[in-house]
Amino acid sequence: MRSDHDPIIAIGTPPGRGAIGIVRLSGRDLAPVIAGVLGAKAAATLKPRHAHYGRFLDADGAALDAGLALLFAAPSSYTGENVLELQGHGGPVVLQMLLARCLDCGKAIGLRLADPGEFTRRAFLNDRLDLAQAEAVADLIDASTTVAARSAVRSLAGDFSRAAHALVEQVLDLRTLVEATLDFPEEEIEFLDRSDARGRLEHIRTALDELLLRSRQGALLREGLDVVLVGAPNVGKSSLLNALAGEEIAIVTPVPGTTRDRIRQRLQVGGIPLNIIDTAGLRETQDEVERIGVQRTLAEIERADVVLHVVDASQARQRDDVLERVRAHLSAGVPLLTVRNKIDLTGLDPGAGNEQVRLSAKTGAGIDALRAQLLHIAGWEQQGTGETVFIARERHLQALAAARDHLAAAAEHAAQRDAQLDLFAEELRLAGHRLAEIGGEFTADALLGRIFSRFCIGK
Numbered sequence: 001m002r003s004d005h006d007p008i009i010a011i012g013t014p015p016g017r018g019a020i021g022i023v024r025l026s027g028r029d030l031a032p033v034i035a036g037v038l039g040a041k042a043a044a045t046l047k048p049r050h051a052h053y054g055r056f057l058d059a060d061g062a063a064l065d066a067g068l069a070l071l072f073a074a075p076s077s078y079t080g081e082n083v084l085e086l087q088g089h090g091g092p093v094v095l096q097m098l099l100a101r102c103l104d105c106g107k108a109i110g111l112r113l114a115d116p117g118e119f120t121r122r123a124f125l126n127d128r129l130d131l132a133q134a135e136a137v138a139d140l141i142d143a144s145t146t147v148a149a150r151s152a153v154r155s156l157a158g159d160f161s162r163a164a165h166a167l168v169e170q171v172l173d174l175r176t177l178v179e180a181t182l183d184f185p186e187e188e189i190e191f192l193d194r195s196d197a198r199g200r201l202e203h204i205r206t207a208l209d210e211l212l213l214r215s216r217q218g219a220l221l222r223e224g225l226d227v228v229l230v231g232a233p234n235v236g237k238s239s240l241l242n243a244l245a246g247e248e249i250a251i252v253t254p255v256p257g258t259t260r261d262r263i264r265q266r267l268q269v270g271g272i273p274l275n276i277i278d279t280a281g282l283r284e285t286q287d288e289v290e291r292i293g294v295q296r297t298l299a300e301i302e303r304a305d306v307v308l309h310v311v312d313a314s315q316a317r318q319r320d321d322v323l324e325r326v327r328a329h330l331s332a333g334v335p336l337l338t339v340r341n342k343i344d345l346t347g348l349d350p351g352a353g354n355e356q357v358r359l360s361a362k363t364g365a366g367i368d369a370l371r372a373q374l375l376h377i378a379g380w381e382q383q384g385t386g387e388t389v390f391i392a393r394e395r396h397l398q399a400l401a402a403a404r405d406h407l408a409a410a411a412e413h414a415a416q417r418d419a420q421l422d423l424f425a426e427e428l429r430l431a432g433h434r435l436a437e438i439g440g441e442f443t444a445d446a447l448l449g450r451i452f453s454r455f456c457i458g459k
Contacts, residue, residue: 004125007033008114009102011095012458018090023098024458025086026079026119029109030071034084036105037098038069048073056088056098064101065094079119080126117455121448124440131440131451132161132396138455139222139391147271148221152391155218160390163211164438167403170204171435175428178421197424198414205407212400217379218392224266224273225378228300231310232322233281236341239361240310241265241278244370249278262296269371272378277304282322301329306337306377308370313340313348313358335377339370395447399434406431 007027013020025033035043039061042054048071055063067088077083086102088094103111115121117138124134136155143149154160177195229237241263242248249265263278277300280293301307309326330336338356340348343365348358350366352373359366410427413420 002112002115004122007106007109007111008118008122009099009106009111010114010119010458011099012085013090013095016092021088021090021095022458023086023088023095023102024119025084025102025106025111026077026081026114026122027109027111028074028081030082030084030106032108033102033105033111034069034071037086037101042069046071048076056086056101058097058101059104064097065089075126075128078128079122080128081122114457115452116457117452117459120455120459121452124448130158130161131448132164132438133158134440135393135451136160136391137459139393141456141459142222143391144224144266144273145221145268145271147389148273148391151218151221151389154389155391160215160218160392160396161439163390164435167204167208167211168432168435170200170207171407171428171432174200174204175425175432178425178428181421198411201407201411201414205404205411208400208404208407212397212404213379214389215392215396215400218390219394219397220272220378221389222391222393224275225374226275226277226303226305227374228277228279228304228307229310230279230282230297230301230307230322230326232312233283235281235310235312236361237278237281237310238263240308240339240341240359241276243361243364243367244269244274244276262293262300270375272375274374282325298325298329301326302331304331304334306335306374308337308339310339310341312342314342314345337373337377396438399437403431403434406434 005028007025007030009023009025012022012024031043034046037056038046038052038054039057042052046052046069050070052069052071054066054069056065056067058064065088067086070085070087072078072083072085074081086098088098103113105111120129120134120137123129124131129137133156136152140149140152140156143152174197178197229240231237245265245267249263262280265276265278267274267276279297279300280290282294282297285291285294307326307330309323326336336355340356340358341361343350343358344360344363350358350360350369352358352366352369357366357370357373359370361367406427410424410431413424413427
């Protein structure tokens with residue numbers, strides 16, 4: 001049976017050749033490994049937080065490699081346990097030899113290979129990080145834009161957790177006052193006025209709405225926005241993809257139906273990751289391959305965050321059947337923006353409105369207006385800086401939304417003439433519980449398993 005107290009080991013650098021390779025260990029007692037790999041003399045002189053240069057030894061005392069050994073003593077380490085890092089040369093064979101040697105030396109203490117994310121899981125279990133901070137570690141590694149990376153750093157530093165915890169404290173303070181009044185039912189109505197309970201509740205709700213907005217923008221930084229290009233054949237969808245990407249991603253020809261399958265390209269606009277999906281042109285066809293492409297186009301519309309309906313501005317009459325098919329597969333609430341392409345053939349000025357953009361994918365005129373419109377649709381209100389945005393995940397948004405609903409229910413109870421403070425207090429309790437989930441105060445083992453299983457091994 002695996003235990004959270006087993007000493008663990010993993011290679012902490014990416015696979016392949018590199019200048020430096022790191023083998024990382026964590027556990028309560030690493031003395032047998034330190035003595036076996038570094039030698040008794042070196043082990044005796046190894047000091048915490050001091051780099052020790054020496055040879056890494058095999059079972060016969062011969063050198064496997066030479067490098068640095070760093071010891072971080074508990075509890076002042078990443079995991080809260082004793083942590084040893086062996087930094088040697090970054091060859092795959094050398095690292096595997098060093099890993100095998102450490103495992104051999106650690107048999108007596110039950111040293112085993114770490115699971116994905118197990119070092120960070122130890123940090124969470126040993127109160128070195130809360131759950132939101134632990135998730136920010138993976139988000140920082142996976143960040144695809146500089147804005148996303150900076151937002152992840154803020155969450156890792158605890159900014160998001162502190163904002164959520166401050167709300168928990170405010171909810172708890174108000175709940176304490178409410179429950180203290182339950183012993184004196186004749187004073188319930190007077191209490192609401194005397195303590196300004198309604199005003200305090202509204203203040204909490206306003207702060208929660210602000211935190212939810214910032215978190216939604218943080219989730220956008222993490223996941224990106226799926227933007228699907230749709231339209232009839234030969235209206236310039238692939239040309240628009242190339243113009244947005246700034247390079248030739250898709251093949252462009254005058255032949256209708258050139259694009260037969262979806263093409264996905266990830267790029268960033270103003271620090272926001274966008275997943276631009278070029279699709280096959282919508283039309284009736286007898287070609288089996290093209291027909292499958294059309295079906296995939298309709299499937300992408302159903303999954304889209306934003307749909308750009310590209311039309312040829314040089315054509316006096318547009319095909320209504322294409323727009324009807326798009327709307328039939330569009331999910332409720334998903335923005336549909338009409339892009340009038342090829343304005344270089346019409347003399348129209350480039351520009352953007354609430355429902356349409358005029359541009360030329362060939363000349364680039366109006367592309368910046370489209371980018372700005374996409375940022376507006378995404379709700380990105382930080383002008384590309386993201387200085388107050390927290391990186392966030394779907395579970396954070398669900399917890400914040402649920403807490404908001406409980407606070408709304410509490411407000412309804414408080415607004416009634418014969419307000420029932422027991423129901424008021426219960427809704428506050430539920431709101432506080434959901435907010436506390438963000439930091440991991442109430443977390444099922446199954447959820448922890450899902451979260452940390454997506455980390456890279458060695459982190």
